[in-house]
Amino acid sequence: MNGPEIQLSFAPGLRLFVAADRRAGATTVVTDGTSSLGHLVESLGVPLTEAGRLLVDGRPVPPSHVPAAGETVEVAGVERPQEVPGAPLRFLLDVHLGTLARRLRLLGVDAAYESEDIGDPALAALSAKERRVLLSRDRGLLRRRELWAGAYVYSDRPDDQLRDVLGRFAPPLAPWTRCTACNGPLAEADKDAVRERIEQGTENTYDVFAQCTACARVYWRGAHHARLEAIVTDALREFGDGAPAPAAP
Known part of the structure; x- marks a missing residue:
């Protein structure tokens, strides 16, 4: 210059x-x-x-x-909380942010995630097509012109990443309502309806189930429930509306 x-x-x-x-x-x-x-x-x-x-x-x-x-x-x-005008607040995460995607879904936040590297142009185009805020630690990706909206994830630690996104965008939280595997909505499920999809030990131990309406994955309060509940409780305490956490499936 x-x-x-x-x-x-x-x-x-x-x-x-x-x-x-x-x-x-x-x-x-x-x-x-x-x-x-x-x-x-x-x-x-x-x-x-x-x-x-x-x-x-x-x-x-x-x-x-x-x-x-x-x-x-x-x-x-950027001012926090940051407003994203023109569309419901939804996210798209790149291949490196799988843990963050699952935690956002755990909290009921609409978070699409690409588990394979589809390339920067395709990610930016998908953000524009579906009007999703692209979350990434790739600075070059966030500079692409076709991107609809985006945000840099400042930490490489999942706990800090979650706090960063929740603090920046203040999305509505609805824990236990989304499938952490595919982002689809969960619905209550009768044990008889899911019996073929669970192990015998699970059937004998648990009575309350939920099932994804998109991929049919079944959820119950298993061995990892305490850890997941702690994530939900901490997020609601800091970023929720003060209402108690809804019961998990």
């Missing part, structure tokens, strides 16, 4: 995306005089999914703004 110089700074939460020499505060950036501010921000490493308000000399501007010489630009982080 060889054009107008501007002063540009990123909010603290965005500095992990940029080079070390741009993390301390406002730095001088030489622009080409024609590229938009949105393009400039992404060229410096910050996906626009993570950028909140763009301020030029203290006034908000759209990403299409073309910076002029001498302007001071501040890039804020």
Whole structure:
């Protein structure tokens, strides 16, 4: 680039995306005089999914703004909770976020998940087709133009990932209502109706069952129930509406 110089700074939460020499505060950036501010921000490493308000000399501007010489630009982080207008709040997770997908489903959040790597273009196109917020730790994927909406998952720890997504988007929680395997809705199931799908020991030990209406998987309060219930209880305590957790199947 060889054009107008501007002063540009990123909010603290965005500095992990940029080079070390741009993390301390406002730095001088030489622009080409024609590229938009949105393009400039992404060229410096910050996906626009993570950028909140763009301020030029203290006034908000759209990403299409073309910076002029001498302007001071501040890039804020997204406000939380973040609103996603125009569609019911639904998510799409890439191949690396399987545990997060299952935990979101456990809480009743609509979370589609690709268990195989179908490629960045296909993921972005699926986000647009189904109007889902794409969750990923792949910064390049989040910069794809065909993406409908997206969000960077900041941690590689499932507990922190879940808190991050729930805190950022505040989705309605309805625990124990979705299949953790396929994302389909669960319905109560009579033992006689599911007998052929469960082991003899399970049949003799448990009486309450639920079944996925999409893939027919059967659920009951098995050996892992205490761990799952702890995840639900913690999420409702921090991000729920204060109502007690509904009974698990």
